Amino acid sequence: MVLGEDWVAPSGAVDEDLAKGRQRRSYISLNHSPLARKIITFNLLAMLVMVAGVLYLNPFRDSLVFQRESAIVSEAELIADVFEARMPLSAPVNLAAGDGLDVAEVMRGIELPEGATIYVFDAAGNLLADSGAVGTAPRERVEGLGVDSRSTMLTDLLNSAWDWLTRLAHRDPGAAPPVDTRAMAEALVPQVAAGQTVMATRRNTSGATIFSVATGLFQNDVHVGTVAMTSAAGEIDKLVRVEREQVLQMFVVAIIVSIGLSLVLASTIANPLSDLAAAAEIGRDRHSRKMTPGRIRIPDLTARPDEIGRLSGALRGMVAALYDRIDANEQFAADVAHEIKNPLASLRSAVASLHVVKREDQRLRLLEVIDHDVRRLDRLVSDISNASRLDSDLVKEEEEPFDLLKMLANLGDHLGREAGAKGVEFITDLPADPIRITGLEARLAQVFVNLISNAISFCEEGDAVRVWARKRENRVLVVVEDTGPGIPEQALSKVFKRFYSQRPEGQFGDHSGLGLAISKQIVEAHGGVIWAENIRPTDADITSEPLGARFVVGLPV
Incomplete structure (x- = not known):
């Protein structure tokens, strides 16, 4: 059983203002803790009702x-x-x-x-x-026979109070004859x-x-x-x-014990809750003043095996997730600014050159560059808008059960025609029995469309794309393979980062580099995993030339 504040946190992990508040606070501050006062009051009320009932029923x-x-x-x-x-x-x-x-x-x-x-x-x-x-x-005295009439000042006072209450409940003695x-x-x-x-x-x-x-x-x-x-x-x-x-003496002892235990109980509940609330208020006030806001430091009470420990862990996790989200948004904004600057710089240069060139073929070439950069900006802004709304959309949309194999078959029919038009063989290998999972069908379809489209885009005429699925205990694996050039080793750890794109020269500017990052976000929101690897003739020789690329998606069933 954990009593009081028997948890240990490094001094650097405790906010300075919070540490000062703890020093000013006594073991239990009843005047500043309504919860502590309620605990003591309710415990005393229960004790008073019990003793009053015993005395009344006699x-x-x-x-x-x-x-x-x-x-x-x-x-x-x-x-x-x-x-x-x-x-x-x-x-x-x-x-x-x-x-x-x-x-x-x-x-x-x-x-x-x-x-x-x-x-x-x-x-x-x-x-x-x-x-x-x-x-x-005359009655002879018997040694040892008698009533122990010992009393204390406190019991006399309580007896007087009880007698006074008894007289109030009965009629006036003066009205009754002796x-x-x-x-x-x-x-x-x-x-x-x-x-x-x-x-x-x-x-x-x-x-x-x-x-x-x-x-x-x-x-x-x-x-x-x-x-x-x-x-x-x-x-x-x-x-x-x-x-x-005797009952009153036991009552006094019980009251003292009850107050002591109530103080201990109140300190184990009120003080940690006060620390958690104070930490949140300090962070709120600092951010509202916008003066050296700093990070909110929630006290670490996770060592407590009770609800307060769970609350502390949940608050710390929530605050950490919020700061991670803030950091991710800041990084995303910086990446967006960087990605938009490139086509804008190209547009500015093309427009400036358009005023000075005289030859018609050069003017047409500059107009093509301007058109390409405008379409690139439009595509980039659309993808950025979709990526920024993705988190809220994943929370708002309702998950429903659906047949994953049926969805993959429909995507195969549609994208297979696109692959065939390019001269790429499209192969599907799906089990006969349906595999039902619970999730957002449209979002997962977006993932597989992106993976299959990427595979087709890296293939040349005569290459092949294969999509297959297998169920493994409580998970299902969906694999998209191609016989393209594969993924450079240094890029395997980067392909799921935002705005990262390594395309053939003819496809420069046609992709924003957000597709795989969005796909990873959707898969992880469903409790799944996604990774990329190269297909090699033998796993023992990692220096051998890859035979293609493989993307694996694992989803819970």
Whole structure:
């Protein structure tokens, strides 16, 4: 995994203005990076929603409430069993008259949890004793039993904020009357049926939870009274608060970790993107001012195995392609100027001579030179126009599947007549099965017309031109051969350059030298290759006289 800016680039490959910007920038500049702020904000929002949901749903509170309800029910039933065990087996019992059982004495011998209260009622529902008034046995301290109520200033602050939000969500406590635990107990007494235990849960004005439970007292299956028990206010809320503090502590730790990881993540995304944008902006501003524009230097982040590395590589490739195109256009413009100067110089000389010559035959000769140079300029301008539009045309036109052999056969029929008129034998050797490729049929036809026409133009009467094609796995090879003079060795590497032309003397000025350059551009735009070579009697002897020239075009199928 690549973190931060752990890529290395030579100091000379980094723009000076970009290097200064990096020095001014901290590890992560939140005030200058909207993307970094968004990453941190969204991560924190997700964390806040999760913690708020946990605190709002209170899953641990529901579990603690159920456990406390079960415990207080068990305690109330055990206390009822104590009272029933002190009753005589056969003598009648009247709790109201004190016959058979001294309720106050039994109550004083019971140990109760801190804050809990016992109420005893007779069979008619009248209160007989209250542990708050009568008293109970002192509860012995148990070592190791208790709630860890440790807290921090931060958790106290978060708890206060949560309590404030809770109070906003509930009605005003001042509007609710205080909870009377005796009234809670008396309300449960009529609901106690034979052998049934009932309980209720209420909150006091401060929001503390109070549990109350009531169960019957029986002697020989005869209902003689009721025992009710209420818990201390807020004992369950203390446990919930402890659980909430633990959640909040983990929340604080998670927030710190999330912010740290978000900063690291933001630095791995925002800083490289900022460098890429800054490099493009520096180049744009320099070129807009037209003051020592220089070349745009895109930072090299290709070592990163992620989308930013891909973006850096794509931008560097795009900028390199643009500069290559600019250099090619500049070179093309220089070549065009050079090629046009030659016929213009010839025209200027012919026109100047036309004013001074007196003989008619010399005037006619000069007029022929002027006509030849004008046609040469016209042909040159047309070819230059076609070559300059070629790139955009190749991008705009839609590629379609077509039968390459059918196209070659049609070209052979047409150009074969031209070769026959010159006394050149034209031979085609094409497979019987069609070969379908996807591309621009008209443009590829232009390539083969140029290659075949060139072959015919270099042949004399009695020579031959052969066109053949073969399919090789995922490529098709189309070869144009002739038995002409061949290509000079020093020209093999130049024939595809623009404006290069080496023709017989009789054909001087009849070609612009752009045909093979255009053909190579079209073939490479289709993902193919093209090359030229001489046909020799043996490949071992490169000094032997060539038997002709061969042009090979390879296209993907």
